[in-house]
Amino acid sequence: MKKEYPCVEVKLWKITHNAKEILSICNKRGIDVIGITKVFCAEIPIVQAILNSGIKKIGDSRILNLQKMKSINCKKMLLRISMKSQSYEVVRYSDISLNSELDVIKELSRTAKMLNIIHNIILMVDLGDLREGVLVKNVIDTVKEIVKFENIRLVGLGTNVTCYGGVIPDENNLGKLVELKKNIMKVFDMDLPIISGGNSSSLYMVMDGTIPEGINQLRIGEGIVLGRETSFGRHIANCYDDAFILKGEIIEIKEKPTVPIGKIGVDAFGKKPKFQNKGIRKRAIVAVGRQDMKVDGLTPLDKNISIFGASSDHLILDITESENSLKVGDIVDFKMDYGCILAAMTSPYVSKYYSEDFICLSS
Template sequence: MSEVYNIPQEMTITKDESYPRIEINLDKLSHNTKMALNICRRNKIDLAVVTKVFCSMPDMVKIILEAGVSIIGDSRVENLKRIKGLSCEKLLLRLPSISQAEEVVRYADISLNSEMDTLKALSKAAVKANKVHKIILMIDLGDLREGIWPGEVINTSKEVIGLPNIEFLGIGTNLTCYGGIIPDDNNLGKLVDIKKDIEEKLGIKLKVVSGGNSSSLYKVLNKTMVDGITNLRLGESVVLGRETAYGKDIPGMFKDIFTFKGEIIELKEKPSMPIGNIGMDAFGEIPTFEDKGIMKRAIISVGRQDVRIDGLTPRDKTIEILGGSSDHLLLNLTNCKGNYKVGDVVEFDVDYGALLSLMTSEYINKYIV
């Protein structure tokens, strides 16, 4: 029997068979997780699986843990709270905010950090909770997202060491996500050198050198990973079976763990060009159209409020996505061989952005199959 979840609301199982929905194959998720784990372990690299793209749905996290993973990473405390009862180390990926320090200490075992004021707040919260909170100090190596500059590392590390109830677990970096900077021997090598510099100058040992996300995996696959990287934080490579530096599929991994299904709510022949003077659409954009004559046009009950439309790909290759409004997805079925009708279901593959939005939307049913 299929199970349905609504996220981010409280997890409930219903018998609702309605659309739109996204279906999740747990067997394929388990397979991909085991492959990623084996790839990393063969190279002496530990793995944190990033679960933010599916809001840390407990049934999915359980499958990942059963596959052998011991660290779950998520960007939101709310998602880590959802899996508080599961036995694993919980890593907060987004930099903590001072206002959430107590919640971070309560629900995350480890957090990524770059601000001393925040670290002091975490220390205070950890003392209050009588816990030791582990931190990874993030270094900005050029992608210009989070992290301190390399020249600030020693002074910042000295301050971190002096904070009560804070364990300085190691250092890390993020690449590709904002600036598109590819992980390479230069920037990852610099991260390893910084770790050695900290240990030599401060007389401590760091357990973790976290060398990035799924964009760093290509170096592991090519057997060119910089020696000294001990950890990767992998999301897209596990759930969609591809590395993200060059967008190449990982041999042997499933690409279709997730299937989005939408129901046709209107099917009519209409012109391809709107009639009248064209102004701004609902999103403040001025659309342009190509005159292709009369089309067989379908409307699917999903829109830009729920999904990044550019990230959807119809599995029926004869279907063309025309665009969408906040609540409707418009399709061109003119060249379809299938005899679609109102009430039929159209299946789509999803990219990471589309998956993220679909899983976050409470208007999309989530089915475990």
């Protein structure tokens, strides 16, 4: 099959492998895993690769992605707190949603009643990261109102840290979530089966054995995709960091100076670039740019290639030290960080290919 470049090549078996490893270490601590699909726009082959690991629930922040997955037989969670204007879609396409606003929950209840169903929600609690969630001091009063809604079932508490404020999950803040559950059980004589303790940033506590007892769910995206926890960037044992590879085609090779000739102003993105004079270097231009992805999240697989910079359409490489005899038309491979994968998988200008090839298992 002829490939269109630039493209992302996804090794589906590596996704399944990573998900299986993470599920195993979490299950040993009594923790369930929600496989998060937003970074790759819920592309069905990758979703299925996650489910092949034994993970039974998936989550996404976009209603459109949940709609895309409607024919997949598994439980689905809406990650981003619900929009009031999308109450019908939330109830229709998610089995459980994360919420923090009483007005929205009231609307979800009204919609669920119209559809003659009960909608499950997790109440999000802000433990200091200052993104979504009810403040700890207001949780009891909020639950008091939630239990009045006929078609809503409060099934748990959740939190999110690291993503906005950079707050690291620890025994203290996640411990507050467990204590809140105990208080709610006493005040309302009700069970909350789910205590959702965050995302891939909480994995380091699972790995270290320090995650508080009572945390029984994590929402894992980057851990599965890149094989690492996100609080400290530690590699997860026996996982892969190269399930997603960007491939770009060389469209020019020239020997040129490393400092532009002339008066330097701002570039196409309004920034004044700085250059280090390395003399004449062999430069390759790859047909991919900032319109396609977050180029500073790229790392060439050839360790002797470095990136000079990029414009909206062109990625400029230093290939002087490469031991490969690169020529125009050749393909250069790159690893991607999370933000780069997110942009590349969203871009209509980047083709996507999926491989089930297991030949590389021994490499």
